[in-house]
Structure formats: structure tokens, C-alpha cells
Amino acid sequence: MDDNFKHSQILLLPEHMEQHNHNYNQIVITLSGQTQFDIDGCGNIVCAGQGCVVSADSEHTFSGIGSNKILVLNIPPGDAAALEGIGNEQSSAVFQRSEKLFSQSSYFRLDSQAQNLAHLLGSEISAHPDDRLLSKACSDTLICVLQRHFGSQGEKGGRNRLNMDALDQYIAAHCAHKISVMQLAGLVFLGESQFYLLFKEQTGMTPHQYVLKKRLERAKELISQSQFSLAHIALSCGFSSQSSFTQAFSNVYKIPPSRYRRSNLYP
Structure with a gap:
């Protein structure tokens, strides 16, 4: 050396x-x-x-x-x-x-x-x-x-049970960025395959599905509680575009984000 x-x-x-x-x-x-x-x-x-x-x-x-x-x-x-x-x-x-x-x-x-x-x-x-x-x-x-x-x-x-609080804090802090299984597994000192199996067993979802759920929950809060544009919310929640965000939001909540915002403004 x-x-x-x-x-x-x-x-x-x-x-x-x-x-x-x-x-x-x-x-x-x-x-x-x-x-x-x-x-x-x-x-x-x-x-x-x-x-x-x-x-x-x-x-x-x-x-x-x-x-x-x-x-x-x-x-x-x-x-x-x-x-x-x-x-x-x-x-x-x-x-x-x-x-x-x-x-x-x-x-x-x-x-x-x-x-x-x-x-x-x-x-x-x-x-x-x-x-x-x-x-x-x-x-x-x-x-x-x-x-x-x-x-x-x-x-x-x-x-062993995963520390979901630590994982949730990490997802919230990095919501605007790409989050990989490797990154999440590293938080709890596990290999990717072992983490994936344990995560699915504990939550009933894959890590990708869980992260998407957290992104959409955050987006829903921002739509209800802020005046940010939908394009801004999409990017700040880690979606590549407003259209991909609209599609994901509509699939899960059965209502487009624009209509969801209007329903909150005029109940």
C-alpha cells in the first residue's frame, strides 16, 4: 500500500x-x-x-x-x-x-x-x-x-422487526428524490433481498408500493393545506411529471388531484 x-x-x-x-x-x-x-x-x-x-x-x-x-x-x-x-x-x-x-x-x-x-x-x-x-x-x-x-x-x-419510524422519517425527508430498496435496507443494516422479504411480511406491501403510498399521502396534504401548483407538488413528492402524478393519484384515490383540490375549496 x-x-x-x-x-x-x-x-x-x-x-x-x-x-x-x-x-x-x-x-x-x-x-x-x-x-x-x-x-x-x-x-x-x-x-x-x-x-x-x-x-x-x-x-x-x-x-x-x-x-x-x-x-x-x-x-x-x-x-x-x-x-x-x-x-x-x-x-x-x-x-x-x-x-x-x-x-x-x-x-x-x-x-x-x-x-x-x-x-x-x-x-x-x-x-x-x-x-x-x-x-x-x-x-x-x-x-x-x-x-x-x-x-x-x-x-x-x-x-427481527423493522424500525418503521426510522424508515418513515427517511422517506419523509427524501420524498422529493428517488428512494431505492438499497437505501432503505441500509438504514436497518440489511441486505436488499432480506429487507425486501421482511418488509413485505411486516407491511403487506413491497417497498416500492409503500414509498408510493407515502408520496401520495404527502401530496394529498399539500393539495389540501397549501396553494402550491400541482406541478410543484408533483416534483416535491418525487414524481417525474405532473401527468405521472395525476395518473398515480387518480388510480389510488379515484379522483384527479385537480378535482380533489376543488372539492376541498368548495365542499
Whole structure:
């Protein structure tokens, strides 16, 4: 590995989009502000307390949105140094969990304890940017925290119930943007297929159907409680056009949004 390679560092992302890939795994945690990432064609706004896993050789673009600060962890695949001092059996188990963590790119949300830890370690890295031992120790610590999150969810499997409050908050905050299964799965530290099955079992809907329901509920509120145009409401609720919004609204509520607005103005 290059002598200039850093296992962890604090960065401020520029507002213009940049694109690259690299032969090592990476975890990005937004400490403050907002950033935008697109990993292998799946884009997301990553707010403070959220992050993403970028698997080695994944094409990704990124930019900052205004003032921002991110913590970046760079992890070479199969990093033997991370396993020093661990017995062979333990080493194998840790290696398998690490491989699972980076098996595919994903987005996630940190719990409050992990967020506090990320901020604390980030402050140490900022104060001592050239301390390579500290850089490696901070990276290993946060990797272990994330492995614990992902690992515990996987071990509990179908017996675990999804945190719908966290999912609803994320959908509400990102209603104007595309929301993928990968993004939702990352919030609860699950793989896409496992999340999909558990979500459908718990809600009786697919993630796509549920997100559409939430978009339309929000649109219905805006029609009733605001003077925004239908075109504006359509875009702010994540529809590509007013016509696609009108069609979806009419299919679900059996009345076009324009007529629904008139019925609320003149009951």
C-alpha cells in the first residue's frame, strides 16, 4: 500500500460532482451538512449521521451540498493488518464478517451512540491528521461497530422487526428524490433481498408500493393545506411529471388531484 495511504481522514467535499473508483473498500460517514453520492447508478443524499459503503472498484460520483464534513475510512480488501493479534479461528470469523460488510455497496444510518463515536474519532483525526497509528485505530474501531450492526441484524434474521419510524422519517425527508430498496435496507443494516422479504411480511406491501403510498399521502396534504401548483407538488413528492402524478393519484384515490383540490375549496 502507498506510504501516503490513510486509513481514515476528514474531508470537505466540493460542490461540483467528481467521479472515480479505487481498488480498496471505503466507508463514508457524513459528520455535518449534506453530501450527494451515486454508487453504481444508485444515488442518494447522505445527511449527517448517515453514510455509505463503497465496495472496491465500484464506480461512484460525489459532491458536497453547501458546508459539509465527512469521515472517510479506506480499507484494503482482506486487510491482514486489521486482524493482527487475533487467533486463527477468530481471524477467520472477523474476515468473513468484513467480507460480508463490503460484499455490496449500500447506504446506512448510524444510531446515536455510533454517531457520537464517529464525531469523537473525527475530532481526533482532525487534530492529528498525520498520525498513521491513530488513523488505523480509528478506522478499525468504526469498522467493528458497523460489523456489529450488520452482523447482529443478519443473525436475528426474520425474527427481527423493522424500525418503521426510522424508515418513515427517511422517506419523509427524501420524498422529493428517488428512494431505492438499497437505501432503505441500509438504514436497518440489511441486505436488499432480506429487507425486501421482511418488509413485505411486516407491511403487506413491497417497498416500492409503500414509498408510493407515502408520496401520495404527502401530496394529498399539500393539495389540501397549501396553494402550491400541482406541478410543484408533483416534483416535491418525487414524481417525474405532473401527468405521472395525476395518473398515480387518480388510480389510488379515484379522483384527479385537480378535482380533489376543488372539492376541498368548495365542499
